[in-house]
Amino acid sequence: MGVKFKDIISAEKIIIKDLDGKIVAIDAANSLYQFLSSIRQRDGTPLMDESGRVTSHLSGILYRTSALVEKGIKPAFIFDGVSHQLKGDTISKRIEVRRESEQKWKNALEKGEIEEARKFAVRSSRMSPEIVKSSKKLLNLMGIPFIQAISEGEAQASYMVQKGDAWAVASQDYDCLLFGAPRIVRNLTISGNLADPELLKLDNILKNLKISREQLIDVALLVGTDFNSGIKGIGAKKGIKIIKSNESLLNAIENLNLDLESDPHILRDIFLKPELKDDYELKWHAPDEEGVIDFLCGEHSFSEERVAGALKKLKNLDSTQKSLEDWF
DNA sequence: CGACAAAT
DNA sequence: ATTTGTCGT
Numbered sequence: 001m002g003v004k005f006k007d008i009i010s011a012e013k014i015i016i017k018d019l020d021g022k023i024v025a026i027d028a029a030n031s032l033y034q035f036l037s038s039i040r041q042r043d044g045t046p047l048m049d050e051s052g053r054v055t056s057h058l059s060g061i062l063y064r065t066s067a068l069v070e071k072g073i074k075p076a077f078i079f080d081g082v083s084h085q086l087k088g089d090t091i092s093k094r095i096e097v098r099r100e101s102e103q104k105w106k107n108a109l110e111k112g113e114i115e116e117a118r119k120f121a122v123r124s125s126r127m128s129p130e131i132v133k134s135s136k137k138l139l140n141l142m143g144i145p146f147i148q149a150i151s152e153g154e155a156q157a158s159y160m161v162q163k164g165d166a167w168a169v170a171s172q173d174y175d176c177l178l179f180g181a182p183r184i185v186r187n188l189t190i191s192g193n194l195a196d197p198e199l200l201k202l203d204n205i206l207k208n209l210k211i212s213r214e215q216l217i218d219v220a221l222l223v224g225t226d227f228n229s230g231i232k233g234i235g236a237k238k239g240i241k242i243i244k245s246n247e248s249l250l251n252a253i254e255n256l257n258l259d260l261e262s263d264p265h266i267l268r269d270i271f272l273k274p275e276l277k278d279d280y281e282l283k284w285h286a287p288d289e290e291g292v293i294d295f296l297c298g299e300h301s302f303s304e305e306r307v308a309g310a311l312k313k314l315k316n317l318d319s320t321q322k323s324l325e326d327w328f
Numbered sequence: 329c330g331a332c333a334a335a336t
Numbered sequence: 337a338t339t340t341g342t343c344g345t
Contacts, residue, residue: 039329039344047345055345056329063330191330301345306331 001090002173003220008236009174010208011186011198018199019167020072023282024185025157027171028077028146029127032135034172035060036125043114044105044121049301057131058300061138062292062310067190069144070313076166076282077139077146078157079132084270086227086262098124141292142314143285147277155179155274165282168199175225177202178217178271209240217271218249221260227270228262287314 039056040046046056068075083091101123108117139146149156157169158181168183169176176184177200184200206213219239224230234242246252249264260267289311296302 035329037329041343041345045345049345053345059344060329067330189329303344306344309331 001226002175003178003225004223005174005177005220005236008209008219008240009177009200009205011200014185014197014199016068016071016073016190016197019185019188019197021074022167023074023076023165024068024168024170024188025160025166026075026077026188027154027157027169027173027176028079028135029153030171030173031060031064031077032057032127032131033125035064036127036131037122040118040121042118043109044118044124046121046125049299053300054131055300055302057135058138058296058302061135062142062296062302062307064190065139065142065144066310066313068188071190074282074284075144075170076160077135077144078153078160078169079136079146079148080153081149081151081156081275084151084227086267086270089229090226095126098126138292138295141288141295143287145282145284147280147282150275150277152179152274154181155271156276157181159274159276160280174200177205178213178220178225179274180213180271211240211244214268214272215243215248217268218243218252220271221249221264221267222252222258225267228260228267231258231260287311289315 035057036046036054039059046054047059049055065075101120105117105120105124108120136146147156147160154169154171154173154176157166157171158176158179160166161169161181161183168185169181170185170188172186174184180202182202185197186200187195187197189195189197202213206216209216211219219236221228222231222234222239222242223236242252242256243249246255249268252258253260253264292311293304293307296307297304
């Protein structure tokens, strides 16, 4: 879910065309979770193939990625590695919420309460190893690069933007600001039915708030992150005030006699010194059309007509494209 | 969520 | 041409 920074973060509205020609590092976990939550039938049942395997994420990856490529965007997916030990509490809480929601979903279905059922179904979404595996397989067949992070995918994606290997991270979460991503795109959707895409610029945000990135991390640790529960009663606005008047988290802890339950230095270093990968390659290839069709239509019950439409968008990039084999 | 059809 | 609704798997 990430740090609750909505109240203090300013964003600028953008349109998809502003991303033409740009490399975007997509937070895979965030993106897949959205697909799994939202691509469902009205009663909340996810899309499934004949064998009963969930395919919502494959639908999302195929249609969104091909649409982004058609618009001239070069997407790369960044997958999570092994999460930090301190994320354990957050992970177990999420598992519990999913378990409860699944029960409430079934109960609502039995009572015939369709809307209620869907609400809980959305919260029951879980990312199994099979879902990650099939997502990577589809990306490979589509010729879209993905990178396996050592730890948090958001940390790796943010690093890639800092290095200039990608223009922005695409994620709904504000955590990438803490990981130092200079640019974050939220609501990266095509037909923007609801929220328009928006761009978060780290330097602008820090300037507006008149704090440093280290202080923004300190605010997050007061508010609560995936790695600590924060201080009860302190939200983003109070957090900013406290860090500004005390200058740092360490001072605030001492002056206000706060208890953070984990060593603040260790918590800060999750964001400041994550384990990162440098030996990655961003290379886009022409799709293996037959492979995509075999995989989606043969194994996962997709319609050949619809898949063909998506493939057309994938290969029909720009006429500046030099080779059919490698785009670069 | 995005594709597609139907309605405005 | 643009919005609204349903289907996809």
